[in-house]
Amino acid sequence: MAAEPESDANYQMNQQPSKDDDSVPVTWENFPRAQLHKEMETFAEWGGFSEFYHFRTLIPLDKQVETLPNRDTLYSIGVFDLTEPVTITKPDTGDRYQSMIVLNEDQYVKMFEYGPGEYTLTQDEIGTRYAAVLVRTFVDPNDPDDVETAHGLQDGLTVSQGSVGTLEIPNWDSQSRDELFDAIVTIGKTMDDFRGACGDVDEVHPVKFLLQSVTTFGFPESEALYVPRIPDQNDGETPHILTVEDVPVNGFWSITVYNSDWYLEENEYDAYVVNNVTAEQADDGSVMVHFGGDPDQPNFIYTPEEWNYVIRLYQPHEEIIDGSYQFPESQPVE
Structure with a gap:
């Protein structure tokens, strides 16, 4: 700190x-x-x-x-x-x-x-x-x-x-x-x-x-696009996964989990974010993000009760800006 x-x-x-x-x-x-x-x-x-x-x-x-x-x-x-x-x-x-x-x-x-x-x-x-x-x-x-x-x-x-x-x-x-x-x-x-x-x-x-305006210092979408998501089963107990493949950005992409007030919630795992630069990748280059569940899984992010997440797409290509590219959605693990 x-x-x-x-x-x-x-x-x-x-x-x-x-x-x-x-x-x-x-x-x-x-x-x-x-x-x-x-x-x-x-x-x-x-x-x-x-x-x-x-x-x-x-x-x-x-x-x-x-x-x-x-x-x-x-x-x-x-x-x-x-x-x-x-x-x-x-x-x-x-x-x-x-x-x-x-x-x-x-x-x-x-x-x-x-x-x-x-x-x-x-x-x-x-x-x-x-x-x-x-x-x-x-x-x-x-x-x-x-x-x-x-x-x-x-x-x-x-x-x-x-x-x-x-x-x-x-x-x-x-x-x-x-x-x-x-x-x-x-x-x-x-x-x-x-x-x-x-x-x-x-x-x-x-x-x-x-x-x-509650966030301040937000980016114009030409420089970075923020995509907030609230899963239906965001009770903090139901694990979710999300697999990311090729993302059309010149910078990097990241996924960050927040509590219901849009703040980072302290957790014993210090697990708040996954980005494509530091994530553990599969042989094909894809990244599987684990929301909750077993904390020993690769690319694990802690999920508090009523959690949500924000996707950040830094230096996006035109297909992100115009909406023709859609980032994948998280799915609950049955």
Whole structure:
């Protein structure tokens, strides 16, 4: 588990109450901003204001500030005050997957990059005073050499800015935000996939955008497609299997199991995810995923009561984007 973050001398947070010194009500219209502000405050407290805070392990379970976190990549998170422009330099990662997504305060995707280079963020281009940046770096957590390499690529992320500014966010009403959060999660489970849920303001479906705003940092489907599934027999006792053969992606695919609230649920097996890079494959290259049942089976994932899973398809081909390719469904073991 990552060490607890130290306080950041650059971080100053000033909450801005309304005229009557009351908290600001959260409605469906401002929920995406209120939710991201909550997370931005947490990232800043960890040390991710004006610089990146790096998770050196797959996300610890006690730091799930967003729903549906992945367990395939290391997170590097930063919040930046764009009163002055900031330049982020991204390293050359070769064939290793590393993506950078930039959100404005309303959770619209303003930049998405894979390649090395310098990327300058300005308030005019991002559209809000603050930008939230998440870099995902693929890692094989079972290979110490691979972990060391991934850490080096995280450290290759650099930030340059004349003045770092301060973090000044409204004093959002937590009760109305939490009530909306729970309602949105409930409705969001009815989505078949996240097409049209993530992107810039002119690229998203407004309802699906609101439903995904509890997760934050979601991908446009051109970069990764999320496919949530809830098995009928998700009692946590009925084993399921799913066999995956050739998947048309340039990146990788993964399957992650969550509890009924869309969070990772701690288990004694530390078994949350299977992806095609680290999975045990059959002679024909296929991967059989075991949901529940015997934990000694290859590619086992623990299933809590009322479990669900999310398929992630990174850098998908056109047949995934247009829906002509369908990922296989899990089946109960009789």
